[in-house]
Amino acid sequence: AMLDERPKPLAGRRIIVTSGPTHEPIDPVRYIANRSSGKQGHAIAAALAKLGADVRLVSGPVNIADPAGVATTHVETAVEMKEAVESLLPADAAVFVAAVADWRTANASGEKIKKVAGEGPPSLKMVENPDILAGVGHHSRRPGLVVGFAAETQDLIGNAEAKLRKKGADLIVANDVSHESGIGPSGVMGGDRNKVRIVSKSGVEEWPEMGKDEVAARLAALIAERLATIVV
Numbered sequence: 639a640m641l642d643e644r645p646k647p648l649a650g651r652r653i654i655v656t657s658g659p660t661h662e663p664i665d666p667v668r669y670i671a672n673r674s675s676g677k678q679g680h681a682i683a684a685a686l687a688k689l690g691a692d693v694r695l696v697s698g699p700v701n702i703a704d705p706a707g708v709a710t711t712h713v714e715t716a717v718e719m720k721e722a723v724e725s726l727l728p729a730d731a732a733v734f735v736a737a738v739a740d741w742r743t744a745n746a747s748g749e750k751i752k753k754v755a756g757e758g759p760p761s762l763k764m765v766e767n768p769d770i771l772a773g774v775g776h777h778s779r780r781p782g783l784v785v786g787f788a789a790e791t792q793d794l795i796g797n798a799e800a801k802l803r804k805k806g807a808d809l810i811v812a813n814d815v816s817h818e819s820g821i822g823p824s825g826v827m828g829g830d831r832n833k834v835r836i837v838s839k840s841g842v843e844e845w846p847e848m849g850k851d852e853v854a855a856r857l858a859a860l861i862a863e864r865l866a867t868i869v870v
């Protein structure tokens with residue numbers, strides 16, 4: 639292989655990334671999930687690794703390969719994702735790209751739930767999942783830089799600013815998923831392109847639409863720039 643001689647501004651930096659959806663079991667054969675291909679999160683993990691970071695990726699179930707040069711932990715549920723992330727602290731930065739299911743069933747059935755003639759569908763009792771980003775954003779071992787994502791169908795900036803504050807994040811990468819092309823191979827979710835705004839205390843920066851790999855490269859560069867100003 640050719641020697642990679644590009645500068646490594648993130649050498650010696652440990653960065654946690656979450657990616658993909660979580661699956662919350664209903665019974666052994668059924669689950670509740672969010673839409674997420676893992677493409678954006680995995681691309682960010684790869685881009686950070688390219689800049690020399692020691693990247694720890696925690697991924698929910700996805701159909702794409704682990705990024706090269708990235709130590710990847712595979713999890714299924716939000717509770718497992720939270721445990722995996724917190725066991726990786728301390729870190730210099732953490733980037734929360736996963737589409738975590740907001741709720742899980744209160745008690746998943748150990749046996750497959752059977753259709754019973756005349757009984758109708760089961761009622762699922764749901765409970766809220768832990769907020770992994772907020773937990774890390776307010777953690778005693780909070781990384782110096784905490785980055786979240788927000789996919790919104792309305793009031794993109796207002797909602798992103800609220801998440802920034804509530805979750806204790808430094809940056810929120812906001813994307814508008816309101817347009818009908820938001821889902822599927824050509825949309826944000828499942829597609830290869832993304833249009834984001836970077837929301838922080840100092841304001842909102844709009845990035846042009848670009849490939850998810852370019853969003854990842856730009857975000858990795860921004861993270862390197864921000865971390866360079868944090869003294870360790």
Ligand code: CTP
Pocket residue numbers: 656716734735736737738739740767768769770771772785786787788789801
């Ligand atoms: N997130 C998380 N753990 C959760 C829910 C969300 O870590 N249980 C993270 C996501 O990875 C993302 C950010 O929080 O970085 C925002 O996720 P989002 O679903 O947009 O926010 P919620 O607070 O769940 O609000 P809502 O779904 O109601 O918009």
Ligand code: CA
Pocket residue numbers: 738739740
């Ligand atoms: Ca949510």
